Amino acid sequence: MVVTRKKLLFIINPISGGKEKKDFEKRSAQFLDADLFEAQYRFSEKPGHAAELTQQAISDSYDVVVAVGGDGTINEVARTLVNTSVVLGIIPEGSGNGLAGYLEIPMIMKEAILLLNKFRVKRIDSGKLNDHYFFNMAGIGFDAVISDRFDKDSIRGPFGYMKTVVSEIGHYKAEDYEFVIDGKHYKEEAFMISLANSPQYGNNAYVSPNASVSDGLLDVCIVKPFPLFLLPKMLFHLFSRTTDKSGYVDIIRGKEILIRREKEGYVHVDGQPIHLGKDLRCSILPSSLCIIY
Known part of the structure; x- marks a missing residue:
């Protein structure tokens, strides 16, 4: 044959x-x-x-x-x-x-x-933030600011990322957000928001330990403002896959998500910074991408 x-x-x-x-x-x-x-x-x-x-x-x-x-x-x-x-x-x-x-x-x-x-091939979900696709993670707030700064930095890898975080975290201010997640309304002050299709940013930093690329849902991870002295504990949660156990993190799953923020600014899709307006619409496209795994 x-x-x-x-x-x-x-x-x-x-x-x-x-x-x-x-x-x-x-x-x-x-x-x-x-x-x-x-x-x-x-x-x-x-x-x-x-x-x-x-x-x-x-x-x-x-x-x-x-x-x-x-x-x-x-x-x-x-x-x-x-x-x-x-x-x-x-x-x-x-x-x-x-x-x-x-x-x-x-x-x-x-x-x-x-x-x-x-x-070995399977289908996975795709996320969409306004008109921009993402497959791993999208982010708003501090997460997006760091992506913008890191994108312009000559130092790459985990060290470069942590260097950027340390240089920015002391003077970043949280913002108020409104959320509509599958028809339910929420209001939160947030330091950052991650829209997780998979559990981790990369380098084994898990923002939403139970997220899945094949469940037809996005995990909306809302990190509330926290005292700076708790940063080591927050990082511990991140690298020990226990962010869902932190009192400063809320995780809400949904298919259709509207986020309204106070002013326009950066978001990121899979680490790439993009400047968008105040209203952010996010959705999940189930089983829309064939991938070798």
Whole structure:
């Protein structure tokens, strides 16, 4: 029996995670199953280019598009594949790798390629904040401010992120928010709000330990203002998967979410900062993305 090889495109972010990737094609070809895949390789050259390359791959009837990069690269590829039959693969090469971590995709390139060879596929949910897709996490408040600052910083990885947090946390002011979650109304003062499709930001920092990419729900994680001296305890909750046990965190699950804030400003989608208005509408698109896990 003749088996038709699947057309696979690797889209490689050459600068994600501060890692050199010029020889990615040569290194990955050692481990990719050439009997299963007919592979091509393209490098993204600017923000938005990975999405353009993905759209072209759909037009050219590729079966699989593999994002080689961090959460931003994955977002560009994934948002273009929503509600298509083309399958997303991930080679984690970023600073956080939140979605890959949750899906237990190996952080070592060789092991991640070998996972592609198994071609185990499932459908996961996608989140949408106004017109912007996210697959791991979206954030409002302090979370979004940090994403904006971190995006402009030359120091990447967990150290760079914590450096940004420490430099900003002392003078950030909480805001008042109104929420409508599946028709129920809430008012809260919040330090930050995370809209979690998966449990973790990345680097094993779990903001919503019981979130799932396949339950048809988003976890609205409301972090209330807390005394600065409790920051070590809040970080302990974050890294011990116990944020739901903190008295400063409320988690409400829902499908349709409206958030009204006092003023326009930054949000983030999968770590990428975006400037939006006061009214933020968020929804979940169940089982809308095919992914190798």
